[in-house]
Amino acid sequence: MFFLKELEKTIQLHPSYFGPLIRSHIHRELLTKEEGSSTGKFTIVCVLDSFDISDGQVIPGSGAAEYTVHYKAIVWRPYKGEVMDGVVTSVMRAGFFVDCGSLQAFVGRAMIPSDINFDGNATPPQWTDNGDQIVEKGTNIRIKIKGLRSEVDKMYAIGTMKEDYLGPLQN
Amino acid sequence: MKTIRSPPGIQYPITVVELAKKTGDDIARSSPLFNYYYTSIVTEHDKYGDSTEVEKRFPARFDASADGVITKWYIAKGSVIQRTGVAIVDIDEPCEHEVQFGSLCAVCGKDMTEVDYLTEERNVDRATINMTHDNVSLLVSQREAVRAEEDAKKRLLTARKLSLIVDLDQTVIHTTCERTIAEWQADPDNPNYDAVKDVQSFQLADDNVANVAANWYYVKMRPGLKGFFDRISDMYEMHVYTMATRAYAQAVAKIIDPERKYFGDRILSRDENYTDKLKSLHRLFPTSTEMAVIIDDRADVWHYSDHLVRVPVFNFFPGAGDINASFLPKQQELVMSSVKKSASDPAPKQKAAAEGEPATLISIAGKPIVPVPTESANGELSDLEQQLISMNSADSPEALEEQVKEQEKVIVTQQTERPLLQKQLLLDKEDEVVEDANTIVETHNGDTHSSEHHKHRSLLHDDDIGLQIMEKNLRRVHRAFYDEYQRKKALPSGGRIAELKGEKSPKKRAMEDQVPDVGRLMPRIKRDVLGGTTVVFSGIIPLGMDVENSDFALWIKSFGAQVGLTIGKYTTHVIANPDRKTTKVKRAARYPHIKIVNVDWMFQCCTRWEHVDETPYLIELDPADRVASPFEDLDDDEIGITGDEDFEGIAEIPVGLDMSDVKWDDMGDELDNFLDESDDTEGGDNVSEGDDSDSSITSTSRLQRRKKRTMERVTSLTNVLSADKSSGLPSPETTGPEEGQCEEEPKDTDPAGLAADDSDADDGLEAEMMAAMNSDNDA
Numbered sequence: 001m002f003f004l005k006e007l008e009k010t011i012q013l014h015p016s017y018f019g020p021l022i023r024s025h026i027h028r029e030l031l032t033k034e035e036g037s038s039t040g041k042f043t044i045v046c047v048l049d050s051f052d053i054s055d056g057q058v059i060p061g062s063g064a065a066e067y068t069v070h071y072k073a074i075v076w077r078p079y080k081g082e083v084m085d086g087v088v089t090s091v092m093r094a095g096f097f098v099d100c101g102s103l104q105a106f107v108g109r110a111m112i113p114s115d116i117n118f119d120g121n122a123t124p125p126q127w128t129d130n131g132d133q134i135v136e137k138g139t140n141i142r143i144k145i146k147g148l149r150s151e152v153d154k155m156y157a158i159g160t161m162k163e164d165y166l167g168p169l170q171n
Numbered sequence: 172m173k174t175i176r177s178p179p180g181i182q183y184p185i186t187v188v189e190l191a192k193k194t195g196d197d198i199a200r201s202s203p204l205f206n207y208y209y210t211s212i213v214t215e216h217d218k219y220g221d222s223t224e225v226e227k228r229f230p231a232r233f234d235a236s237a238d239g240v241i242t243k244w245y246i247a248k249g250s251v252i253q254r255t256g257v258a259i260v261d262i263d264e265p266c267e268h269e270v271q272f273g274s275l276c277a278v279c280g281k282d283m284t285e286v287d288y289l290t291e292e293r294n295v296d297r298a299t300i301n302m303t304h305d306n307v308s309l310l311v312s313q314r315e316a317v318r319a320e321e322d323a324k325k326r327l328l329t330a331r332k333l334s335l336i337v338d339l340d341q342t343v344i345h346t347t348c349e350r351t352i353a354e355w356q357a358d359p360d361n362p363n364y365d366a367v368k369d370v371q372s373f374q375l376a377d378d379n380v381a382n383v384a385a386n387w388y389y390v391k392m393r394p395g396l397k398g399f400f401d402r403i404s405d406m407y408e409m410h411v412y413t414m415a416t417r418a419y420a421q422a423v424a425k426i427i428d429p430e431r432k433y434f435g436d437r438i439l440s441r442d443e444n445y446t447d448k449l450k451s452l453h454r455l456f457p458t459s460t461e462m463a464v465i466i467d468d469r470a471d472v473w474h475y476s477d478h479l480v481r482v483p484v485f486n487f488f489p490g491a492g493d494i495n496a497s498f499l500p501k502q503q504e505l506v507m508s509s510v511k512k513s514a515s516d517p518a519p520k521q522k523a524a525a526e527g528e529p530a531t532l533i534s535i536a537g538k539p540i541v542p543v544p545t546e547s548a549n550g551e552l553s554d555l556e557q558q559l560i561s562m563n564s565a566d567s568p569e570a571l572e573e574q575v576k577e578q579e580k581v582i583v584t585q586q587t588e589r590p591l592l593q594k595q596l597l598l599d600k601e602d603e604v605v606e607d608a609n610t611i612v613e614t615h616n617g618d619t620h621s622s623e624h625h626k627h628r629s630l631l632h633d634d635d636i637g638l639q640i641m642e643k644n645l646r647r648v649h650r651a652f653y654d655e656y657q658r659k660k661a662l663p664s665g666g667r668i669a670e671l672k673g674e675k676s677p678k679k680r681a682m683e684d685q686v687p688d689v690g691r692l693m694p695r696i697k698r699d700v701l702g703g704t705t706v707v708f709s710g711i712i713p714l715g716m717d718v719e720n721s722d723f724a725l726w727i728k729s730f731g732a733q734v735g736l737t738i739g740k741y742t743t744h745v746i747a748n749p750d751r752k753t754t755k756v757k758r759a760a761r762y763p764h765i766k767i768v769n770v771d772w773m774f775q776c777c778t779r780w781e782h783v784d785e786t787p788y789l790i791e792l793d794p795a796d797r798v799a800s801p802f803e804d805l806d807d808d809e810i811g812i813t814g815d816e817d818f819e820g821i822a823e824i825p826v827g828l829d830m831s832d833v834k835w836d837d838m839g840d841e842l843d844n845f846l847d848e849s850d851d852t853e854g855g856d857n858v859s860e861g862d863d864s865d866s867s868i869t870s871t872s873r874l875q876r877r878k879k880r881t882m883e884r885v886t887s888l889t890n891v892l893s894a895d896k897s898s899g900l901p902s903p904e905t906t907g908p909e910e911g912q913c914e915e916e917p918k919d920t921d922p923a924g925l926a927a928d929d930s931d932a933d934d935g936l937e938a939e940m941m942a943a944m945n946s947d948n949d950a
Binding site for chain 2: 080090091092093094095097104106107108109110111120121123124125137146147148149151154156157158160
């Protein structure tokens with residue numbers, strides 16, 4: 001789910017950047033460092049334009065300046081039970097991996113309907129019901145999150161496609 | 172099924188008061204399982220301050236540590252549990268968390284890292300085996316791993332395939348970062364154009380390997396790779412297992428397998444390998460490795476696994492080495508300078524002849540320079556590789572960062588110093604010299620074969636046939652495996668199966684019975700190759716290294732040969748360095764049944780898996796050494812020992828100093844000479860006593876002979892000219908009485924008859940030169 005969230009970030013700037021363009025340097029730094037990063041709870045999708053930069057403070061001993069930036073960003077946080085779309089990145093006998101933006105989810109054998117079976121001899125290997133449902137690398141797929149765990153900078157999810165309207169998306 | 176046992180940490184004995192659930196009931200984690208009481212002695216105080224010790228009963232509740240259905244109670248009301256570890260109840264769990272992804276159960280989605288007051292064993296410990304190629308977060312339990320492997324095995328058996336683990340760098344491809352390649356590719360006139368025209372290149376988008384901007388990698392596929400994969404993929408399911416990064420491995424896989432039909436996603440890189448020094452079969456096949464075969468150019472990283480088919484190193488870009496080698500353990504150093512060249516060369520004579528040509532031509536030009544550039548062009552351990560090796564040798568905490576830095580350094584060196592370009596320039600320069608010389612030679616003796624030298628020679632040789640040999644071996648293993656399988660299958664195994672029916676998985680047992688183990692089959696095939704031979708290394712393995720455990724010794728031992736330390740009566744072969752005459756060689760020379768061969772012979776045997784004919788690999792010996800002279804007997808056994816040992820030690824110092832090998836050898840010869848002479852003075856009195864040997868030459872004074880040899884040695888460089896003139900006619904020097912004994916001298920390759928000369932290196936060169944010239948004339 002997407003949220004608008006107020007965040008704070010401390011940015012250190014090397015003295016060589018001190019000058020009239022200092023604000024744009026800070027902005028660039030903020031964008032490169034924050035956009036796309038994951039805190040473990042959520043992923044920062046997009047930093048909004050309006051932000052507030054505090055007065056800089058020179059750090060004793062290094063000459064670098066420290067700025068505290070308050071900004072708003074669109075963040076994405078997955079929830080257990082959430083249905084989302086992703087792309088299959090890897091297919092194996094034990095299941096397959098799905099990338100949903102910054103979240104990597106695994107759909108295990110137990111989470112795949114029993115009529116869809118693994119075919120390891122196909123190239124590339126695929127999960128298929130020998131009909132129109134084929135899950136192979138690159139397939140767009142809709143899954144539901146069954147379990148979620150976050151570490152410091154990474155999230156893991158277990159997905160399922162065993163419910164109605166889940167599974168490979170028709171183009 | 173999980174059995175709950177009495178936990179530690181409660182006061183035993185306990186007496187069960189009442190069971191809270193019946194068999195067949197559902198139970199939730201942390202809900203009461205049964206009530207019990209325990210007794211304890213407590214001190215009670217009354218209002219008068221007196222204290223008494225009384226035994227009291229305390230009621231308590233026992234909570235379930237697992238969800239599920241109760242299948243069996245081991246206790247009943249009134250049971251007394253005396254100690255920890257007593258089975259209490261069996262609970263059938265709905266999910267045993269056998270597949271876990273990022274510490275989440277892939278079956279039920281629960282977090283496996285949670286720990287509470289009931290946790291006896293962490294759930295994450297239930298699944299600890301990683302058997303996926305491209306992910307480290309997905310773990311499975313032992314049982315699940317076995318199941319998966321049984322499935323895979325069945326699939327392979329029906330397809331009549333085996334698993335093949337393929338190493339990338341220097342096994343199927345060779346990579347360099349030198350942008351000279353791109354320049355050569357763009358220039359059809361370049362002598363190397365033909366060799367590099369099919370070299371493919373790539374850049375890694377997120378290149379943290381080298382912080383150099385836009386680093387290009389140039390990948391040369393081993394000749395015939397496509398066909399090799401095509402044919403081998405019918406017999407083997409192939410996996411990539413490399414110590415390179417994931418991005419690199421994938422980029423290379425895209426080049427060698429663009430349709431992804433050979434490898435698919437079965438690519439395992441350093442990023443997914445847990446240790447950074449070793450490769451392990453168990454990383455991919457955790458429970459059964461019976462059907463796995465490995466091809467790799469390094470045996471040490473596999474701990475000399477029985478499943479390994481060691482392949483000759485593919486060294487296309489001379490001096491480039493393995494750019495990912497800094498992540499592998501240090502390679503054992505080789506004294507032999509020509510090792511690498513010959514490893515990938517099935518017909519060493521012809522190629523050596525072709526390559527030796529420039530060196531001889533130099534001496535024709537009257538420039539007895541050490542042919543350093545050509546030698547490095549031949550693909551031996553160049554200085555860059557040496558650098559690599561020495562960098563690796565630091566066995567201090569091999570932090571990954573350090574290795575990355577090393578690799579970076581190698582890449583930067585390749586980019587900035589461009590060793591290939593330098594070598595080619597040197598080669599070109601040499602050519603010019605040679606051309607000048609050629610004109611002189613032509614005027615001298617009206618030779619006609621100068622035309623081919625006007626074209627510049629190329630540095631790169633596109634003539635590796637290692638894959639053909641590899642394919643043959645792999646076919647052999649495949650055939651042996653399925654022959655054995657058919658044989659075992661045909662056996663009536665019903666009784667055995669019935670016997671095993673009671674086991675947990677009788678099916679599995681039955682299959683294990685039938686499926687032969689590659690790890691046993693392959694050594695059996697290999698042992699026959701050199702069975703019954705006993706080899707002694709001389710001048711090959713650096714002094715101070717444990718011979719028995721050196722790379723070469725382990726390698727040849729895996730082919731059934733015994734490795735001896737000294738020449739004995741069981742010795743059948745001496746593998747020696749042709750540039751150096753050690754005590755062992757001299758000693759062995761006296762026994763006609765001992766074959767003295769160069770390392771190429773061993774490489775040929777070990778890569779082709781057959782006992783190849785020794786004749787082309789025999790080291791040409793000084794006929795004088797052949798003679799079982801009584802004095803040398805004495806030399807070796809009594810007086811000479813210390814002297815000769817010293818000599819050997821000194822001669823073996825130039826480990827890795829290949830640049831100056833020849834010089835060193837010259838020095839070694841001189842030293843040898845000196846030592847021999849000193850022996851002369853010591854052993855001079857024994858001349859008359861020693862006459863009782865079976866030697867045929869007793870008349871000529873030994874001193875005279877020595878003198879003659881020394882003279883020949885001095886003139887060895889000018890002799891080349893006479894070789895040219897004599898054009899294949901045997902010179903009178905060889906027609907001495909010794910000829911009868913030197914039956915191992917290949918006469919056809921030694922027309923000038925310079926074998927009497929002590930320096931074998933020159934002999935070889937001359938022979939090669941003659942061969943080359945003859946072939947040139949033919950062409």
